[in-house]
Amino acid sequence: MALVAAADVTAGPGVGLLPLVSLGPAFAGLAGSWRRTAALGAAAMALCCALGLYDGLFQNRRGYTALAAVAGVTVAGVAAAVVRTRQERELASVRTIAEAAQRVLLRPVPRSAGHLRAAVSYTSAVAEARIGGDLYEVVPVPGGVRVIIGDVQGKGLEAVETAATVLGAFREAAHDEPRLSGVGARVERVVQRSLEGEGDGEKFVTALLAEITEVGDVVFLNYGHAPAMLVRPGRPPVFPEPPQPAPPLGLAWTDSDSPEPYSVDFGPGDQLLLYTDGVSEARNSLGVFYPLGERSGLLSDSDPQLALDALREDVVAYVGGPLHDDAAMLLLRRRLNDPTRRVSVSPVPV
Incomplete structure:
Protein backbone atom coordinates (compact mmCIF):
# COMPACT_ATOMS: atom_id res chain seq x y z
CA MET A 1 0.00 0.00 0.00
CA GLU A 99 -1.38 -37.75 17.43
CA ALA A 100 -3.62 -39.38 20.03
CA ALA A 101 -4.25 -42.29 17.66
CA GLN A 102 -0.51 -42.63 17.11
CA ARG A 103 0.12 -42.84 20.84
CA VAL A 104 -2.46 -45.64 21.09
CA LEU A 105 -1.48 -47.54 17.94
CA LEU A 106 2.27 -46.90 17.84
CA ARG A 107 3.23 -46.37 21.44
CA PRO A 108 6.61 -44.78 22.16
CA VAL A 109 9.36 -47.39 22.22
CA PRO A 110 11.31 -47.40 25.52
CA ARG A 111 14.86 -46.15 25.04
CA SER A 112 16.00 -48.93 27.35
CA ALA A 113 14.39 -52.38 27.21
CA GLY A 114 16.07 -54.93 29.43
CA HIS A 115 19.57 -55.60 28.11
CA LEU A 116 18.92 -53.50 25.00
CA ARG A 117 18.85 -49.89 23.94
CA ALA A 118 16.16 -49.09 21.39
CA ALA A 119 15.27 -46.37 18.91
CA VAL A 120 12.50 -46.01 16.34
CA SER A 121 11.81 -43.91 13.26
CA TYR A 122 8.50 -43.68 11.40
CA THR A 123 7.73 -41.66 8.29
CA SER A 124 4.27 -41.76 6.68
CA ALA A 125 4.00 -41.42 2.92
CA VAL A 126 0.71 -39.50 3.31
CA ALA A 127 1.19 -35.76 3.62
CA GLU A 128 0.34 -34.39 7.08
CA ALA A 129 -0.24 -37.94 8.38
CA ARG A 130 1.25 -39.28 11.58
CA ILE A 131 0.37 -42.96 11.12
CA GLY A 132 -0.06 -45.35 8.21
CA GLY A 133 0.14 -49.04 7.35
CA ASP A 134 3.53 -49.79 8.93
CA LEU A 135 3.67 -51.12 12.48
CA TYR A 136 6.19 -51.90 15.20
CA GLU A 137 6.27 -52.81 18.87
CA VAL A 138 8.79 -53.72 21.59
CA VAL A 139 7.57 -55.83 24.52
CA PRO A 140 9.92 -56.73 27.40
CA VAL A 141 9.20 -60.26 28.66
CA PRO A 142 10.86 -62.52 31.25
CA GLY A 143 14.18 -63.64 29.80
CA GLY A 144 14.33 -61.16 26.92
CA VAL A 145 12.53 -58.77 24.62
CA ARG A 146 10.02 -59.56 21.85
CA VAL A 147 9.57 -57.21 18.90
CA ILE A 148 7.55 -57.02 15.72
CA ILE A 149 7.76 -54.89 12.62
CA GLY A 150 5.30 -55.19 9.77
CA ASP A 151 3.79 -53.65 6.68
CA VAL A 152 0.09 -53.79 5.84
CA GLN A 153 -0.74 -54.14 2.17
CA GLY A 154 -2.49 -50.96 1.06
CA LYS A 155 -2.84 -47.50 2.58
CA GLY A 156 -5.41 -45.32 4.28
CA LEU A 157 -7.74 -46.00 7.18
CA GLU A 158 -8.21 -49.69 6.30
CA ALA A 159 -4.47 -50.24 6.58
CA VAL A 160 -4.42 -48.44 9.95
CA GLU A 161 -7.27 -50.66 11.22
CA THR A 162 -5.42 -53.82 10.16
CA ALA A 163 -2.22 -52.56 11.79
CA ALA A 164 -4.15 -51.99 15.04
CA THR A 165 -5.46 -55.57 14.87
CA VAL A 166 -1.96 -57.02 14.41
CA LEU A 167 -0.46 -54.94 17.20
CA GLY A 168 -3.25 -55.79 19.62
CA ALA A 169 -2.81 -59.51 18.99
CA PHE A 170 0.97 -59.30 19.32
CA ARG A 171 0.92 -57.31 22.56
CA GLU A 172 -1.35 -59.87 24.21
CA ALA A 173 0.38 -62.96 22.86
CA ALA A 174 3.89 -61.68 23.60
CA HIS A 175 3.15 -61.87 27.34
CA ASP A 176 1.18 -65.13 27.30
CA GLU A 177 2.97 -67.47 24.89
CA PRO A 178 6.12 -69.29 26.10
CA ARG A 179 7.57 -69.59 22.57
CA LEU A 180 7.85 -67.09 19.76
CA SER A 181 6.19 -69.57 17.38
CA GLY A 182 3.12 -69.49 19.62
CA VAL A 183 3.06 -65.70 19.40
CA GLY A 184 3.19 -65.88 15.61
CA ALA A 185 0.43 -68.50 15.47
CA ARG A 186 -1.92 -66.35 17.56
CA VAL A 187 -1.25 -63.26 15.48
CA GLU A 188 -1.84 -65.32 12.33
CA ARG A 189 -5.22 -66.54 13.55
CA VAL A 190 -6.35 -63.05 14.51
CA VAL A 191 -5.32 -61.62 11.15
CA GLN A 192 -7.07 -64.45 9.28
CA ARG A 193 -10.33 -63.81 11.11
CA SER A 194 -10.03 -60.05 10.61
CA LEU A 195 -9.39 -60.27 6.88
CA GLU A 196 -12.04 -62.93 6.32
CA GLY A 197 -14.57 -60.62 7.97
CA GLU A 198 -13.71 -57.93 5.44
CA GLY A 199 -14.33 -60.33 2.55
CA ASP A 200 -11.05 -59.41 0.87
CA GLY A 201 -8.86 -62.41 0.09
CA GLU A 202 -6.06 -60.31 -1.36
CA LYS A 203 -5.09 -58.31 1.73
CA PHE A 204 -2.09 -59.40 3.78
CA VAL A 205 0.53 -58.21 6.25
CA THR A 206 4.24 -58.89 5.96
CA ALA A 207 5.84 -59.14 9.39
CA LEU A 208 9.08 -60.01 11.11
CA LEU A 209 8.91 -61.19 14.72
CA ALA A 210 12.04 -61.44 16.85
CA GLU A 211 12.91 -62.46 20.37
CA ILE A 212 16.22 -61.19 21.76
CA THR A 213 17.12 -63.36 24.71
CA GLU A 214 19.35 -62.49 27.64
CA VAL A 215 21.67 -65.41 26.86
CA GLY A 216 22.93 -63.89 23.62
CA ASP A 217 20.85 -64.85 20.60
CA VAL A 218 17.95 -63.68 18.44
CA VAL A 219 15.11 -65.93 17.29
CA PHE A 220 13.23 -64.83 14.17
CA LEU A 221 9.88 -65.63 12.59
CA ASN A 222 9.61 -64.17 9.09
CA TYR A 223 6.21 -63.79 7.45
CA GLY A 224 7.30 -62.66 3.99
CA HIS A 225 9.09 -59.59 5.34
CA ALA A 226 12.48 -58.09 4.54
CA PRO A 227 15.23 -59.69 6.67
CA ALA A 228 16.73 -57.73 9.53
CA MET A 229 20.19 -56.19 9.18
CA LEU A 230 22.65 -57.41 11.80
CA VAL A 231 25.61 -55.09 12.39
CA ARG A 232 28.56 -56.29 14.47
CA PRO A 233 31.50 -54.08 15.46
CA GLY A 234 34.29 -54.23 12.92
CA ARG A 235 32.45 -56.63 10.60
CA PRO A 236 30.30 -56.14 7.48
CA PRO A 237 26.54 -56.26 8.01
CA VAL A 238 24.60 -59.45 7.37
CA PHE A 239 20.95 -60.08 6.54
CA PRO A 240 19.89 -63.41 8.16
CA GLU A 241 17.45 -65.19 5.85
CA PRO A 242 14.88 -67.79 6.98
CA PRO A 243 15.53 -71.46 6.14
CA GLN A 244 12.44 -71.47 3.94
CA PRO A 245 10.23 -68.62 2.75
CA ALA A 246 6.78 -68.29 4.30
CA PRO A 247 3.72 -66.33 3.14
CA PRO A 248 2.67 -63.09 4.83
CA LEU A 249 0.10 -62.97 7.59
CA GLY A 250 -3.36 -63.54 6.14
CA LEU A 251 -2.25 -65.75 3.24
CA ALA A 252 -1.37 -68.99 5.07
CA TRP A 253 -3.95 -71.75 4.61
CA THR A 254 -2.32 -74.76 6.29
CA ASP A 255 0.03 -75.35 9.23
CA SER A 256 2.80 -76.18 6.76
CA ASP A 257 2.71 -72.56 5.58
CA SER A 258 3.85 -71.30 8.99
CA PRO A 259 7.42 -69.97 9.06
CA GLU A 260 10.24 -71.94 10.65
CA PRO A 261 12.04 -70.18 13.51
CA TYR A 262 15.75 -69.54 13.06
CA SER A 263 18.36 -67.91 15.27
CA VAL A 264 21.58 -65.89 15.12
CA ASP A 265 24.01 -64.85 17.83
CA PHE A 266 23.71 -61.35 19.24
CA GLY A 267 26.53 -60.24 21.50
CA PRO A 268 27.62 -57.05 23.28
CA GLY A 269 27.76 -54.06 20.95
CA ASP A 270 25.80 -55.80 18.19
CA GLN A 271 22.96 -53.92 16.50
CA LEU A 272 19.79 -55.19 14.88
CA LEU A 273 17.89 -53.01 12.40
CA LEU A 274 14.35 -54.01 11.51
CA TYR A 275 12.74 -52.03 8.70
CA THR A 276 9.91 -51.98 6.17
CA ASP A 277 10.09 -51.85 2.39
CA GLY A 278 9.71 -48.08 2.46
CA VAL A 279 13.42 -48.12 3.35
CA SER A 280 14.78 -51.05 1.35
CA GLU A 281 12.78 -50.15 -1.79
CA ALA A 282 13.43 -46.41 -1.70
CA ARG A 283 14.85 -45.35 -5.07
CA ASN A 284 16.87 -42.42 -6.33
CA SER A 285 16.20 -40.49 -9.53
CA LEU A 286 17.84 -43.29 -11.56
CA GLY A 287 15.57 -45.95 -10.08
CA VAL A 288 18.34 -47.60 -8.02
CA PHE A 289 17.30 -49.08 -4.67
CA TYR A 290 18.73 -47.64 -1.47
CA PRO A 291 21.96 -49.52 -0.56
CA LEU A 292 21.09 -50.21 3.06
CA GLY A 293 24.03 -52.51 3.72
CA GLU A 294 26.52 -49.95 2.43
CA ARG A 295 25.11 -47.29 4.77
CA SER A 296 25.39 -49.35 7.96
CA GLY A 297 28.25 -47.09 9.09
CA LEU A 298 25.69 -44.38 9.80
CA LEU A 299 24.63 -46.39 12.85
CA SER A 300 27.95 -45.80 14.62
CA ASP A 301 26.73 -42.95 16.84
CA SER A 302 26.79 -43.81 20.55
CA ASP A 303 23.16 -42.66 20.87
CA PRO A 304 20.88 -45.17 19.03
CA GLN A 305 18.24 -42.52 18.29
CA LEU A 306 20.78 -40.13 16.75
CA ALA A 307 22.21 -43.00 14.72
CA LEU A 308 18.76 -43.93 13.41
CA ASP A 309 17.92 -40.29 12.67
CA ALA A 310 21.11 -40.05 10.58
CA LEU A 311 20.07 -43.13 8.60
CA ARG A 312 16.57 -41.74 8.03
CA GLU A 313 17.96 -38.42 6.79
CA ASP A 314 20.24 -40.31 4.44
CA VAL A 315 17.29 -42.25 2.99
CA VAL A 316 15.34 -39.03 2.37
CA ALA A 317 18.40 -37.39 0.80
CA TYR A 318 18.94 -40.47 -1.40
CA VAL A 319 15.37 -40.30 -2.71
CA GLY A 320 15.69 -36.55 -3.21
CA GLY A 321 12.19 -35.76 -1.95
CA PRO A 322 9.26 -37.20 -0.02
CA LEU A 323 9.20 -40.98 0.36
CA HIS A 324 6.68 -42.84 -1.81
CA ASP A 325 5.84 -45.42 0.86
CA ASP A 326 5.57 -45.57 4.63
CA ALA A 327 8.98 -46.19 6.17
CA ALA A 328 9.50 -47.63 9.66
CA MET A 329 12.83 -48.54 11.27
CA LEU A 330 13.49 -50.13 14.64
CA LEU A 331 17.05 -50.21 15.95
CA LEU A 332 18.03 -52.51 18.84
CA ARG A 333 21.53 -52.32 20.30
CA ARG A 334 22.94 -54.69 22.92
CA ARG A 335 24.81 -53.01 25.73
CA LEU A 336 28.59 -53.42 25.61
CA ASN A 337 28.81 -54.48 29.26
CA ASP A 338 26.20 -57.22 28.87
CA PRO A 339 27.67 -60.76 29.15
CA THR A 340 26.34 -63.18 26.56
CA ARG A 341 27.02 -66.52 25.02
CA ARG A 342 27.46 -67.12 21.29
CA VAL A 343 25.40 -69.54 19.21
CA SER A 344 25.62 -70.33 15.51
CA VAL A 345 22.91 -69.70 12.94
CA SER A 346 20.50 -72.62 13.10
CA PRO A 347 16.81 -73.48 13.17
CA VAL A 348 15.28 -73.63 16.63
CA PRO A 349 12.49 -75.96 17.79
CA VAL A 350 8.97 -74.73 17.12
Whole structure:
Protein backbone atom coordinates (compact mmCIF):
# COMPACT_ATOMS: atom_id res chain seq x y z
CA MET A 1 0.00 0.00 0.00
CA ALA A 2 2.87 2.39 0.75
CA LEU A 3 4.53 1.57 -2.57
CA VAL A 4 1.28 2.15 -4.47
CA ALA A 5 0.79 5.49 -2.70
CA ALA A 6 4.34 6.61 -3.52
CA ALA A 7 4.00 5.54 -7.13
CA ASP A 8 0.61 7.26 -7.48
CA VAL A 9 1.92 10.54 -6.08
CA THR A 10 4.98 10.36 -8.35
CA ALA A 11 3.12 9.39 -11.52
CA GLY A 12 0.17 11.73 -11.11
CA PRO A 13 -3.57 11.21 -11.57
CA GLY A 14 -3.33 10.15 -15.20
CA VAL A 15 -1.77 6.73 -14.50
CA GLY A 16 -4.65 5.21 -12.52
CA LEU A 17 -2.82 3.31 -9.76
CA LEU A 18 -5.37 4.06 -7.06
CA PRO A 19 -7.30 0.72 -7.25
CA LEU A 20 -4.06 -1.13 -6.48
CA VAL A 21 -4.38 0.03 -2.85
CA SER A 22 -6.81 -2.91 -2.48
CA LEU A 23 -3.81 -5.28 -2.60
CA GLY A 24 -3.27 -4.54 1.10
CA PRO A 25 -6.51 -6.11 2.43
CA ALA A 26 -6.30 -8.80 -0.27
CA PHE A 27 -2.97 -10.16 1.03
CA ALA A 28 -4.05 -9.61 4.64
CA GLY A 29 -6.96 -12.01 4.07
CA LEU A 30 -4.51 -14.73 3.02
CA ALA A 31 -2.29 -14.51 6.10
CA GLY A 32 -3.90 -12.52 8.90
CA SER A 33 -7.03 -12.68 11.03
CA TRP A 34 -10.33 -11.17 9.92
CA ARG A 35 -9.84 -8.30 12.38
CA ARG A 36 -6.44 -7.46 10.93
CA THR A 37 -7.89 -7.70 7.43
CA ALA A 38 -10.74 -5.34 8.32
CA ALA A 39 -8.31 -2.87 9.92
CA LEU A 40 -6.10 -2.87 6.84
CA GLY A 41 -9.19 -2.48 4.69
CA ALA A 42 -10.18 0.61 6.67
CA ALA A 43 -6.64 1.96 6.31
CA ALA A 44 -6.78 1.28 2.56
CA MET A 45 -10.09 3.17 2.31
CA ALA A 46 -8.59 6.15 4.16
CA LEU A 47 -5.49 6.08 1.94
CA CYS A 48 -7.67 5.83 -1.15
CA CYS A 49 -9.70 8.86 -0.07
CA ALA A 50 -6.54 10.87 0.65
CA LEU A 51 -4.96 10.01 -2.70
CA GLY A 52 -8.26 10.62 -4.53
CA LEU A 53 -8.50 14.10 -3.04
CA TYR A 54 -4.82 14.77 -3.79
CA ASP A 55 -5.26 13.70 -7.40
CA GLY A 56 -8.66 15.36 -7.77
CA LEU A 57 -10.29 12.09 -8.80
CA PHE A 58 -13.58 12.66 -6.97
CA GLN A 59 -14.60 15.18 -9.57
CA ASN A 60 -15.44 12.19 -11.77
CA ARG A 61 -16.22 8.49 -11.32
CA ARG A 62 -12.62 7.29 -11.02
CA GLY A 63 -12.31 8.08 -7.31
CA TYR A 64 -15.60 6.43 -6.42
CA THR A 65 -14.73 3.38 -8.54
CA ALA A 66 -11.43 3.00 -6.67
CA LEU A 67 -13.24 3.25 -3.31
CA ALA A 68 -15.73 0.57 -4.41
CA ALA A 69 -12.88 -1.72 -5.48
CA VAL A 70 -11.10 -1.35 -2.14
CA ALA A 71 -14.34 -1.93 -0.21
CA GLY A 72 -15.20 -5.04 -2.27
CA VAL A 73 -11.74 -6.57 -1.87
CA THR A 74 -11.84 -5.85 1.87
CA VAL A 75 -15.16 -7.68 2.29
CA ALA A 76 -13.84 -10.63 0.28
CA GLY A 77 -10.60 -10.65 2.30
CA VAL A 78 -12.50 -10.68 5.60
CA ALA A 79 -14.67 -13.59 4.41
CA ALA A 80 -11.58 -15.51 3.24
CA ALA A 81 -9.85 -14.90 6.58
CA VAL A 82 -12.88 -16.24 8.48
CA VAL A 83 -13.03 -19.41 6.35
CA ARG A 84 -9.26 -19.96 6.52
CA THR A 85 -9.21 -19.55 10.30
CA ARG A 86 -12.03 -22.06 10.69
CA GLN A 87 -10.23 -24.58 8.45
CA GLU A 88 -6.98 -24.12 10.39
CA ARG A 89 -8.81 -24.89 13.63
CA GLU A 90 -10.34 -28.02 12.11
CA LEU A 91 -6.94 -29.14 10.81
CA ALA A 92 -5.39 -28.58 14.22
CA SER A 93 -8.16 -30.70 15.76
CA VAL A 94 -7.56 -33.48 13.22
CA ARG A 95 -3.83 -33.40 13.94
CA THR A 96 -4.50 -33.67 17.65
CA ILE A 97 -6.70 -36.71 17.06
CA ALA A 98 -4.04 -38.24 14.78
CA GLU A 99 -1.38 -37.75 17.43
CA ALA A 100 -3.62 -39.38 20.03
CA ALA A 101 -4.25 -42.29 17.66
CA GLN A 102 -0.51 -42.63 17.11
CA ARG A 103 0.12 -42.84 20.84
CA VAL A 104 -2.46 -45.64 21.09
CA LEU A 105 -1.48 -47.54 17.94
CA LEU A 106 2.27 -46.90 17.84
CA ARG A 107 3.23 -46.37 21.44
CA PRO A 108 6.61 -44.78 22.16
CA VAL A 109 9.36 -47.39 22.22
CA PRO A 110 11.31 -47.40 25.52
CA ARG A 111 14.86 -46.15 25.04
CA SER A 112 16.00 -48.93 27.35
CA ALA A 113 14.39 -52.38 27.21
CA GLY A 114 16.07 -54.93 29.43
CA HIS A 115 19.57 -55.60 28.11
CA LEU A 116 18.92 -53.50 25.00
CA ARG A 117 18.85 -49.89 23.94
CA ALA A 118 16.16 -49.09 21.39
CA ALA A 119 15.27 -46.37 18.91
CA VAL A 120 12.50 -46.01 16.34
CA SER A 121 11.81 -43.91 13.26
CA TYR A 122 8.50 -43.68 11.40
CA THR A 123 7.73 -41.66 8.29
CA SER A 124 4.27 -41.76 6.68
CA ALA A 125 4.00 -41.42 2.92
CA VAL A 126 0.71 -39.50 3.31
CA ALA A 127 1.19 -35.76 3.62
CA GLU A 128 0.34 -34.39 7.08
CA ALA A 129 -0.24 -37.94 8.38
CA ARG A 130 1.25 -39.28 11.58
CA ILE A 131 0.37 -42.96 11.12
CA GLY A 132 -0.06 -45.35 8.21
CA GLY A 133 0.14 -49.04 7.35
CA ASP A 134 3.53 -49.79 8.93
CA LEU A 135 3.67 -51.12 12.48
CA TYR A 136 6.19 -51.90 15.20
CA GLU A 137 6.27 -52.81 18.87
CA VAL A 138 8.79 -53.72 21.59
CA VAL A 139 7.57 -55.83 24.52
CA PRO A 140 9.92 -56.73 27.40
CA VAL A 141 9.20 -60.26 28.66
CA PRO A 142 10.86 -62.52 31.25
CA GLY A 143 14.18 -63.64 29.80
CA GLY A 144 14.33 -61.16 26.92
CA VAL A 145 12.53 -58.77 24.62
CA ARG A 146 10.02 -59.56 21.85
CA VAL A 147 9.57 -57.21 18.90
CA ILE A 148 7.55 -57.02 15.72
CA ILE A 149 7.76 -54.89 12.62
CA GLY A 150 5.30 -55.19 9.77
CA ASP A 151 3.79 -53.65 6.68
CA VAL A 152 0.09 -53.79 5.84
CA GLN A 153 -0.74 -54.14 2.17
CA GLY A 154 -2.49 -50.96 1.06
CA LYS A 155 -2.84 -47.50 2.58
CA GLY A 156 -5.41 -45.32 4.28
CA LEU A 157 -7.74 -46.00 7.18
CA GLU A 158 -8.21 -49.69 6.30
CA ALA A 159 -4.47 -50.24 6.58
CA VAL A 160 -4.42 -48.44 9.95
CA GLU A 161 -7.27 -50.66 11.22
CA THR A 162 -5.42 -53.82 10.16
CA ALA A 163 -2.22 -52.56 11.79
CA ALA A 164 -4.15 -51.99 15.04
CA THR A 165 -5.46 -55.57 14.87
CA VAL A 166 -1.96 -57.02 14.41
CA LEU A 167 -0.46 -54.94 17.20
CA GLY A 168 -3.25 -55.79 19.62
CA ALA A 169 -2.81 -59.51 18.99
CA PHE A 170 0.97 -59.30 19.32
CA ARG A 171 0.92 -57.31 22.56
CA GLU A 172 -1.35 -59.87 24.21
CA ALA A 173 0.38 -62.96 22.86
CA ALA A 174 3.89 -61.68 23.60
CA HIS A 175 3.15 -61.87 27.34
CA ASP A 176 1.18 -65.13 27.30
CA GLU A 177 2.97 -67.47 24.89
CA PRO A 178 6.12 -69.29 26.10
CA ARG A 179 7.57 -69.59 22.57
CA LEU A 180 7.85 -67.09 19.76
CA SER A 181 6.19 -69.57 17.38
CA GLY A 182 3.12 -69.49 19.62
CA VAL A 183 3.06 -65.70 19.40
CA GLY A 184 3.19 -65.88 15.61
CA ALA A 185 0.43 -68.50 15.47
CA ARG A 186 -1.92 -66.35 17.56
CA VAL A 187 -1.25 -63.26 15.48
CA GLU A 188 -1.84 -65.32 12.33
CA ARG A 189 -5.22 -66.54 13.55
CA VAL A 190 -6.35 -63.05 14.51
CA VAL A 191 -5.32 -61.62 11.15
CA GLN A 192 -7.07 -64.45 9.28
CA ARG A 193 -10.33 -63.81 11.11
CA SER A 194 -10.03 -60.05 10.61
CA LEU A 195 -9.39 -60.27 6.88
CA GLU A 196 -12.04 -62.93 6.32
CA GLY A 197 -14.57 -60.62 7.97
CA GLU A 198 -13.71 -57.93 5.44
CA GLY A 199 -14.33 -60.33 2.55
CA ASP A 200 -11.05 -59.41 0.87
CA GLY A 201 -8.86 -62.41 0.09
CA GLU A 202 -6.06 -60.31 -1.36
CA LYS A 203 -5.09 -58.31 1.73
CA PHE A 204 -2.09 -59.40 3.78
CA VAL A 205 0.53 -58.21 6.25
CA THR A 206 4.24 -58.89 5.96
CA ALA A 207 5.84 -59.14 9.39
CA LEU A 208 9.08 -60.01 11.11
CA LEU A 209 8.91 -61.19 14.72
CA ALA A 210 12.04 -61.44 16.85
CA GLU A 211 12.91 -62.46 20.37
CA ILE A 212 16.22 -61.19 21.76
CA THR A 213 17.12 -63.36 24.71
CA GLU A 214 19.35 -62.49 27.64
CA VAL A 215 21.67 -65.41 26.86
CA GLY A 216 22.93 -63.89 23.62
CA ASP A 217 20.85 -64.85 20.60
CA VAL A 218 17.95 -63.68 18.44
CA VAL A 219 15.11 -65.93 17.29
CA PHE A 220 13.23 -64.83 14.17
CA LEU A 221 9.88 -65.63 12.59
CA ASN A 222 9.61 -64.17 9.09
CA TYR A 223 6.21 -63.79 7.45
CA GLY A 224 7.30 -62.66 3.99
CA HIS A 225 9.09 -59.59 5.34
CA ALA A 226 12.48 -58.09 4.54
CA PRO A 227 15.23 -59.69 6.67
CA ALA A 228 16.73 -57.73 9.53
CA MET A 229 20.19 -56.19 9.18
CA LEU A 230 22.65 -57.41 11.80
CA VAL A 231 25.61 -55.09 12.39
CA ARG A 232 28.56 -56.29 14.47
CA PRO A 233 31.50 -54.08 15.46
CA GLY A 234 34.29 -54.23 12.92
CA ARG A 235 32.45 -56.63 10.60
CA PRO A 236 30.30 -56.14 7.48
CA PRO A 237 26.54 -56.26 8.01
CA VAL A 238 24.60 -59.45 7.37
CA PHE A 239 20.95 -60.08 6.54
CA PRO A 240 19.89 -63.41 8.16
CA GLU A 241 17.45 -65.19 5.85
CA PRO A 242 14.88 -67.79 6.98
CA PRO A 243 15.53 -71.46 6.14
CA GLN A 244 12.44 -71.47 3.94
CA PRO A 245 10.23 -68.62 2.75
CA ALA A 246 6.78 -68.29 4.30
CA PRO A 247 3.72 -66.33 3.14
CA PRO A 248 2.67 -63.09 4.83
CA LEU A 249 0.10 -62.97 7.59
CA GLY A 250 -3.36 -63.54 6.14
CA LEU A 251 -2.25 -65.75 3.24
CA ALA A 252 -1.37 -68.99 5.07
CA TRP A 253 -3.95 -71.75 4.61
CA THR A 254 -2.32 -74.76 6.29
CA ASP A 255 0.03 -75.35 9.23
CA SER A 256 2.80 -76.18 6.76
CA ASP A 257 2.71 -72.56 5.58
CA SER A 258 3.85 -71.30 8.99
CA PRO A 259 7.42 -69.97 9.06
CA GLU A 260 10.24 -71.94 10.65
CA PRO A 261 12.04 -70.18 13.51
CA TYR A 262 15.75 -69.54 13.06
CA SER A 263 18.36 -67.91 15.27
CA VAL A 264 21.58 -65.89 15.12
CA ASP A 265 24.01 -64.85 17.83
CA PHE A 266 23.71 -61.35 19.24
CA GLY A 267 26.53 -60.24 21.50
CA PRO A 268 27.62 -57.05 23.28
CA GLY A 269 27.76 -54.06 20.95
CA ASP A 270 25.80 -55.80 18.19
CA GLN A 271 22.96 -53.92 16.50
CA LEU A 272 19.79 -55.19 14.88
CA LEU A 273 17.89 -53.01 12.40
CA LEU A 274 14.35 -54.01 11.51
CA TYR A 275 12.74 -52.03 8.70
CA THR A 276 9.91 -51.98 6.17
CA ASP A 277 10.09 -51.85 2.39
CA GLY A 278 9.71 -48.08 2.46
CA VAL A 279 13.42 -48.12 3.35
CA SER A 280 14.78 -51.05 1.35
CA GLU A 281 12.78 -50.15 -1.79
CA ALA A 282 13.43 -46.41 -1.70
CA ARG A 283 14.85 -45.35 -5.07
CA ASN A 284 16.87 -42.42 -6.33
CA SER A 285 16.20 -40.49 -9.53
CA LEU A 286 17.84 -43.29 -11.56
CA GLY A 287 15.57 -45.95 -10.08
CA VAL A 288 18.34 -47.60 -8.02
CA PHE A 289 17.30 -49.08 -4.67
CA TYR A 290 18.73 -47.64 -1.47
CA PRO A 291 21.96 -49.52 -0.56
CA LEU A 292 21.09 -50.21 3.06
CA GLY A 293 24.03 -52.51 3.72
CA GLU A 294 26.52 -49.95 2.43
CA ARG A 295 25.11 -47.29 4.77
CA SER A 296 25.39 -49.35 7.96
CA GLY A 297 28.25 -47.09 9.09
CA LEU A 298 25.69 -44.38 9.80
CA LEU A 299 24.63 -46.39 12.85
CA SER A 300 27.95 -45.80 14.62
CA ASP A 301 26.73 -42.95 16.84
CA SER A 302 26.79 -43.81 20.55
CA ASP A 303 23.16 -42.66 20.87
CA PRO A 304 20.88 -45.17 19.03
CA GLN A 305 18.24 -42.52 18.29
CA LEU A 306 20.78 -40.13 16.75
CA ALA A 307 22.21 -43.00 14.72
CA LEU A 308 18.76 -43.93 13.41
CA ASP A 309 17.92 -40.29 12.67
CA ALA A 310 21.11 -40.05 10.58
CA LEU A 311 20.07 -43.13 8.60
CA ARG A 312 16.57 -41.74 8.03
CA GLU A 313 17.96 -38.42 6.79
CA ASP A 314 20.24 -40.31 4.44
CA VAL A 315 17.29 -42.25 2.99
CA VAL A 316 15.34 -39.03 2.37
CA ALA A 317 18.40 -37.39 0.80
CA TYR A 318 18.94 -40.47 -1.40
CA VAL A 319 15.37 -40.30 -2.71
CA GLY A 320 15.69 -36.55 -3.21
CA GLY A 321 12.19 -35.76 -1.95
CA PRO A 322 9.26 -37.20 -0.02
CA LEU A 323 9.20 -40.98 0.36
CA HIS A 324 6.68 -42.84 -1.81
CA ASP A 325 5.84 -45.42 0.86
CA ASP A 326 5.57 -45.57 4.63
CA ALA A 327 8.98 -46.19 6.17
CA ALA A 328 9.50 -47.63 9.66
CA MET A 329 12.83 -48.54 11.27
CA LEU A 330 13.49 -50.13 14.64
CA LEU A 331 17.05 -50.21 15.95
CA LEU A 332 18.03 -52.51 18.84
CA ARG A 333 21.53 -52.32 20.30
CA ARG A 334 22.94 -54.69 22.92
CA ARG A 335 24.81 -53.01 25.73
CA LEU A 336 28.59 -53.42 25.61
CA ASN A 337 28.81 -54.48 29.26
CA ASP A 338 26.20 -57.22 28.87
CA PRO A 339 27.67 -60.76 29.15
CA THR A 340 26.34 -63.18 26.56
CA ARG A 341 27.02 -66.52 25.02
CA ARG A 342 27.46 -67.12 21.29
CA VAL A 343 25.40 -69.54 19.21
CA SER A 344 25.62 -70.33 15.51
CA VAL A 345 22.91 -69.70 12.94
CA SER A 346 20.50 -72.62 13.10
CA PRO A 347 16.81 -73.48 13.17
CA VAL A 348 15.28 -73.63 16.63
CA PRO A 349 12.49 -75.96 17.79
CA VAL A 350 8.97 -74.73 17.12
